Amino acid sequence: MRINRDTLRTDLIAKLQEISGETVALCYQCGKCSAGCPLEREMGILPHRVIRLLQLGQVEEALAANAIWLCAACHTCAARCPRGVDLSRTMEALRVILLRRGVPRAALGPPPPGAPQQTIVSFLRKYSS
């Protein structure tokens, strides 16, 4: 991966931070969000890794992650985060960006069994836009 000033400071990242109201740079990658996430087994890319992708300017990789749809918006991560980052809001911002684009109908299985209701709602949003 080659990074530089332009790949790190894109309009898309500015947009994402504007929608979410959260600053991705604040995260110091302790992983407490992932450790407490009720869906960490299903996420594929763990929540803290989603933030790391954004810190490195890899927004498209984050947008492609199933994790943003599996996120139940339960805000456990926000409640636990030592740096005051509300990751749920960042996840929501990523969903919003995708929904505004019109989501590509990627092959996505049903929500994992036992997933919280909110996850199912986010899946509905994905398929209904």
Place this chain on the structure above:
Amino acid sequence: MPRIGVFVCWCGLNIAGTVDVERVAEAARAIPGVVHAETYKYFCSEPGQNLIKQAIQEKRLSGVVVAACSPSMHESTFREAARMAGLNPYLVQIANIREQCSWVHTDREEATVKASAIVAAMVAKVRRDEPLEPLKFPVHRKALVIGGGIAGMQAATDIAEAGCPVILVEQGPNLGGRMAQLSETFPTLDCASCILTPRTAEVARHPLIEVLAYSEVREVTGYVGDFTVKIARKPAYVDWDKCIGCMLCQEKCPRKIPSDFERGLGSRKAIGVNFPQAVPNRPVIDREHCTYFEKGKCGVCAKICPVGAVDFEQTETVREEKVGAIVVATGFDVLPREAFGEYGYGKYPDVIDSLAFERLNSSSGPTDGVIRRPSDGKIPREVVFIQCVGSRDPDKGKPYCSKICCMYTAKHAMLYRHKVPDGQAYIFYMDVRAGGKGYEEFVQRAVEADGALYLRGRVARVYPEDGRLLVKGVDTLSGQAVEIAADLVVLATAAVPREEARGLAQILKVGTDEHGFFSEAHPKLRPVETMTRGIFLAGSVQAPRDISESVAQASGAAAKVLALFSRDELAADPLVAAVDESRCSGCLACQPICPYHAIEPKALKDRQVASVNAGLCQGCGACAAACRSGAMKLKGFTDEQILAEVGTLCL
């Protein structure tokens, strides 16, 4: 008939848990000469010591054996208790039944038998003890501080402020040390010069501090309270007394050479000062690069000097000083540039070390504080900082953490962004170690406010590509290899001891660790002392330290010096070697064996004998073991005493 008291300590359950202390006391009572034996939970406590004092007085004891912990723990405690009860303190012996018995055994029966044997051996020894008086030495209330950096200056100031004169020896031409090279300091970002230069001026004008710049300590003899030091003044080829510091010589000198002070980024003249605010403000001729010394002609400086201070014939002068204590504050260096070939340091001009980056940042530096890359003077837009270059690298560098790099790198990233707002700083790190007041917050500020991107991983390679430097590293947090085309690469090279430190350690007879940093007497409890009494440490000579730690340690060392100077005379243990002159053959086999150079020949009327300088002798006993005629004895550990001990144990 001796009257010996035996005191068997429980040490809570440390001893009593494994050793039947009552049986040990009972066995002791059966030893001829023992008139008293008792046990107590903690003899080191106040009531415990009172029991010993009481027994000494009531039973008129002539010797005491305390069966307890190691003598290094409480020997002095019990000796003092005996002294207060009127018994010569050197008639007290410690039987170590904790470290050498209860702690290392589990079988109660065997441990009890062993403890009794140790006690019996010490009873045999104490019977042959002689009362000894502490040795007294005068104190020269003058201190030598070696190193004129921030630590040395702090120590010198603190000692002088307490009213004791100080000689401050600095090997370079000016005070300030490493700190003089720095631009700003963490975690406050105040400018280094602004806090340093008032201090250098203060030190230079202090009536009780004599600054000997451009000087080196060549020889140290003597002992605590009474050191004799030879200090060499290197030839500056300028008479500093005549010189008025106008620096016309520097201005007119035709010879430009790369400046070490500027880490090779700037140039200096063959005559001059390192930086304009240097104290003392006196020039030095760099003999190796001076045209006059090379070709015998030029001498522009001598012609231009309005006071005739330039003196090409100047030679080294050596002076001798008597001091009572020495503070070593000679600072640190950084790994040489050749150390890491994969980063191209020394090969690509835009790969520099952190000290060079300090100079780029400094308003008195080669670029007047504008960050420009060395190759073409352009302002770098992408700067990569690489931490742990040579640190935490036991295979190819140093195994230790250099401690200061995390903080100064965060500082560099901040300062860079302040000066180049559209630039980007990348920091490759392994762990961010920001333990210190306000330090973690400082690092987070570099990330939040100044946008530094921390990438967790080492860089493996730096090579040129299209006029920039391609940095190949990894971000282990995301598990991706990272490539950055950088304009400037800054290496946080490991802090290492100064090259001259090893020689100085030998001169001072002070130990160093495997890397060459000076060793403290105890890592936790005696951090500013060395194993040589009267010699103290301050700053990075001991291990990498930042400014605030160096200053704190320097004040600590100064307090230790002042504690020495607060006494009229120094008392020392009388457990030193002594010669029985009637038996000494004068062969002097003891002399080369003595590690402290304490033995000298002494002429009697018809022959020579060995003689021990009690001030230098540390009581190691090497000479006594080497003596063929049995003339050399270590007081408190005579052959008779040791043989009695061993004999008792073996019977």
